[in-house]
Amino acid sequence: xxxxxxxxxxxxxxFVELLQGARVAVTGVQVLFAFLLTVPxxxxxxxxxxxxxxxxxxxxxxxxxxxxCYIAPAAQHRVLFRQGRKETLVRRSNFYGILGAxxxxxxxxxxxxxxxxYLFGVVVAWVTAGVIAALALWTWFGQPALNRANGNGQDGKxxxxxxxxxxx
Numbered sequence: 667x668x669x670x671x672x673x674x675x676x677x678x679x680x681f682v683e684l685l686q687g688a689r690v691a692v693t694g695v696q697v698l699f700a701f702l703l704t705v706p707x708x709x710x711x712x713x714x715x716x717x718x719x720x721x722x723x724x725x726x727x728x729x730x731x732x733x734x735c736y737i738a739p740a741a742q743h744r745v746l747f748r749q750g751r752k753e754t755l756v757r758r759s760n761f762y763g764i765l766g767a768x769x770x771x772x773x774x775x776x777x778x779x780x781x782x783x784y785l786f787g788v789v790v791a792w793v794t795a796g797v798i799a800a801l802a803l804w805t806w807f808g809q810p811a812l813n814r815a816n817g818n819g820q821d822g823k824x825x826x827x828x829x830x831x832x833x834x
Contacts (some may be wrong), residue, residue, distance in 0.1 A: 677752040684759040685739060688766075692736040695770055699729035702777065714784070721780040728773030735766030764807075771802035 671679065702725055705711055714722070739759035746755060775798045783791035 674752065677756050680756045681739075681743075681752055681759065684756065684763060688736045688739060688759075688763060691763075691766065691770065692733070695729060695732045695736055695766070695773075698770075698773060698777065699726075699733050702726045702729055702773075710784075714780075718780055718783060721776045721783070725773045725777035725780060728769045728776065731769035732766045732773060735762040735769060738762045767806050771799065771806065774802065775799045 702722070705722065739755065739762060742758065743755060775795050778798055779791045779795035782794045
């Protein structure tokens with residue numbers, strides 16, 4: 667079913683949809699980031715070895731980058747309000763959403779690896795981190811990339827490239 671909307675209406679709809687997706691992710695990212703900010707002040711943190719401290723560093727920086735990326739579209743919308751740059755915001759917001767998801771996957775994987783290493787040792791930590799990273803990469807990027815490459819719409823039929831219902 668084709669949408670009958672102008673290019674501006676489409677940009678508005680795409681931007682709202684991108685913001686809705688970011689709202690879902692940003693809450694989790696902010697909880698993770700806030701938790702990670704408190705960890706160095708806990709008594710057990712001083713017992714971590716250098717490798718685990720680096721894992722913590724990667725998890726913390728990943729959560730910070732994910733937060734920045736997920737907040738960027740709303741902040742830029744405020745700065746560019748009524749400037750006629752909605753298409754730019756849509757493209758940029760999509761890029762930031764992908765970058766934020768990658769940073770979140772890194773943060774979640776390394777934070778989990780740190781905890782599993784602390785509890786069970788390095789072998790279990792690496793295996794668990796590998797499974798988590800693979801799952802995040804597949805569900806967030808691999809599977810949608812495969813659908814995109816196949817050109818399949820929601821009903822499994824090929825979507826013509828000139829369709830006005832396609833989200834760019």
